[in-house]
Structures are given as structure tokens and as C-alpha cells.
Amino acid sequence: MNKKIVSILFAFVLCFCMVLPAFAVTDSTEINGFADEYSRVIDYAGVIPQQEEDKLVEQFDEIANRQKVDIVICFANSLDGKRTSDYAEALYEKHNYGYGENKDGIMLLVSFENRDWYIATRGYAIQAFTDAGIQYIGNQIKGDLGEENYYAAAEYFGRLCDEFITDAKNGNVYDEPMGAVDDEDDGSVLPPPVWILISIAVGVVIAFIVVGSMKRKLHTVNMQAAANNYLKNGSLNITESNDIFLYSNVTKTAKPQDNDSNGGSGSSTHESSSGNTYGGGGGNF
Numbered sequence: 001m002n003k004k005i006v007s008i009l010f011a012f013v014l015c016f017c018m019v020l021p022a023f024a025v026t027d028s029t030e031i032n033g034f035a036d037e038y039s040r041v042i043d044y045a046g047v048i049p050q051q052e053e054d055k056l057v058e059q060f061d062e063i064a065n066r067q068k069v070d071i072v073i074c075f076a077n078s079l080d081g082k083r084t085s086d087y088a089e090a091l092y093e094k095h096n097y098g099y100g101e102n103k104d105g106i107m108l109l110v111s112f113e114n115r116d117w118y119i120a121t122r123g124y125a126i127q128a129f130t131d132a133g134i135q136y137i138g139n140q141i142k143g144d145l146g147e148e149n150y151y152a153a154a155e156y157f158g159r160l161c162d163e164f165i166t167d168a169k170n171g172n173v174y175d176e177p178m179g180a181v182d183d184e185d186d187g188s189v190l191p192p193p194v195w196i197l198i199s200i201a202v203g204v205v206i207a208f209i210v211v212g213s214m215k216r217k218l219h220t221v222n223m224q225a226a227a228n229n230y231l232k233n234g235s236l237n238i239t240e241s242n243d244i245f246l247y248s249n250v251t252k253t254a255k256p257q258d259n260d261s262n263g264g265s266g267s268s269t270h271e272s273s274s275g276n277t278y279g280g281g282g283g284n285f
Contacts, residue, residue: 038095040064041154042074045112052151059158067165069125070097070105073154077112084111084118084282089272098122103276108157110145110285117145118282121267126279128168129161130267132176134281137164145285175266 040060041053048056060071072092079087088109092098098105102123109118119134129137137160144153164174267279 038097040070040072040097042072042076042091045075045077045110047075047148047150048154049151056151056154056158059155063158063162064099064105067162068099068104069123069128069161069165070099070103070107071158071161072097072105072107073110073157074107075110075112075150079111079113084109084114084116085120085278085280086273087111088118088120088280089274089276089278092120092122093272093274093276099124106161108154110150110153114284116282116284117142119280121279122276124168125165126267126269126277128165128173129279130173130175131279131281133164133174134279135283136174136176137161138281138283142283142285 039057041048041056043053056073060073064071072095074088074091076087082090088107091109092103092105092107097103097107100123104123104125105121106125106129107120109120111117117138119129119137121129121134137157140160141153141157144150144156167174268281269277269279272278
């Protein structure tokens with residue numbers, strides 16, 4: 001009887017131990033964003049030394065686990081005939097990146113085949129990284145990419161992602177009006193209107209100096225009160241005069257249109273080949 005009870009208890013414990021890893025995998029996926037099957041730093045092109053790659057993995061893992069938004073970067077020589085956007089989205093899904101039900105995350109793909117870059121966003125990252133924000137990030141890293149400073153570009157990409165996600169969670173999503181130009185220098189530069197005023201002021205000062213200098217040279221010239229004083233007697237003889245109508249000017253005023261209050265570009269989205277919604281954008285380096 002005792003042996004039978006011990007056997008039943010042993011079988012129960014064995015079943016419990018077999019079920020426990022399944023729960024552990026589920027919890028790990030929820031905490032780490034994915035099942036840790038693939039690294040967040042993928043270097044198919046072999047451009048990042050192993051020691052630097054380890055630093056990037058540590059950086060990306062810490063940010064992703066803290067922010068609960070996956071951050072991934074991939075360097076690739078060939079896109080297997082795919083567009084940069086399609087390759088990035090397919091890789092994102094193949095490696096099961098993304099946090100939570102909406103697979104929140106962002107991936108930067110650097111392609112040496114066409115020397116271009118593409119950022120794919122999914123879930124919450126679509127909101128946190130607007131079209132303007134994606135172009136801003138690209139403008140910040142393309143210099144290092146062009147100069148083959150790939151570790152510096154990847155490290156800066158990670159820091160920018162961390163800042164963008166933090167700002168978005170605080171209600172400060174980066175979004176500029178369409179057509180705005182992003183400067184790579186983020187220092188304290190005077191805005192364009194100030195430069196225009198300064199240029200006008202400098203032009204006026206220079207004009208006064210030049211005119212004053214020319215006026216001082218005219219010692220023998222005196223201003224005359226009547227226009228006839230500037231004509232030589234008998235040099236002008238008007239025999240006939242006519243008024244000829246040449247053209248007319250028509251001025252039209254455009255009707256004001258209602259625009260969005262912030263004038264921002266927002267995040268454009270599209271459906272991937274698998275039917276999932278992504279945001280994104282890219283450029284060359």
C-alpha cells in the first residue's frame with residue numbers, strides 16, 4: 001500500500017516537473033519579448049568585431065527589457081532579391097521579435113547591397129517612431145554608416161531608440177511638419193528666422209557704408225530743384241505721345257484650409273506580405 005502511494009506521488013511530481021518548463025517559457029517570452037532564440041544584433045555582413053557586438057547585445061537587451069519594446073539591428077550583404085522593407089519585416093517575424101500581443105518593436109536593417117537603411121516599426125513602436133522621427137534617426141546615423149563606423153552607428157541607434165520611447169511614454173512624440181529639414185547637429189543653433197533678420201541687418205549696414213562712401217566722392221555735384229535743370233537745352237523734342245495698354249494683373253487669394261493643429265506628419269503604415277501592420281521608412285548612406 002505504501003509503495004503504491006509513493007508511486008502515485010512520484011508520478012504526480014514527475015508530471016508537475018514536466019509542465020513547469022512550459023510555464024517558464026511563457027513567462028520568459030512575456031518578460032524578454034521573445035524566446036531568446038535570436039540575438040537582437042544580427043551581423044550577416046561580419047562588420048562588427050565580436051567584442052563590440054557583445055557590447056551592443058548587452059545594450060539592446062537592457063533597453064528592450066526595460067522599455068518592453070524590442071530593439072533590433074541587422075547588417076546584411078544580400079537581401080535575396082527582396083526590397084529592403086520586405087526583408088526587414090520578414091526577418092522580424094521569422095525571429096519572432098516583439099513584445100506583447102502587438103509585437104511592439106523596432107528594427108534597423110543596414111543593407112550593403114544597395115547601401116541603404118530601413119527602419120521597420122510594429123505595435124507601440126509605430127506610435128513612438130513617427131515618419132519624421134525615423135528620418136531624424138536615419139540622418140543621425142548615416143554619417144557613421146557612410147564612414148564605416150558601424151559600431152558607432154549601432155550604439156547611437158540604440159540610445160536614440162531609448163530616448164524616443166521614453167519621450168513617447170511621457171507624451172512627447174517626436175513629430176515635425178512635413179517638409180521640415182533635420183540638421184545632424186543637435187546643438188544650440190539659431191532658428192532660420194533669426195538668421196534672416198541678421199542677414200537683413202548686415203545688408204542694410206553694408207549698403208549705408210557703400211552709399212555713404214560714394215556720396216563723399218561727389219564733391220562737384222549739387223542737387224537741383226527742377227527736373228529741367230538736368231536736361232540740355234534743345235536735346236529733347238517730343239512730337240507725338242500715345243498711351244498703349246499692355247497687360248493687366250489679376251490677383252487671386254487662396255481659400256484657407258483647415259489643417260491639423262500640430263501640422264505633424266504622424267506615422268504612415270502599410271500591410272506586410274504576411275498581413276501584419278508596420279510603419280517604417282529609410283534612405284541611403
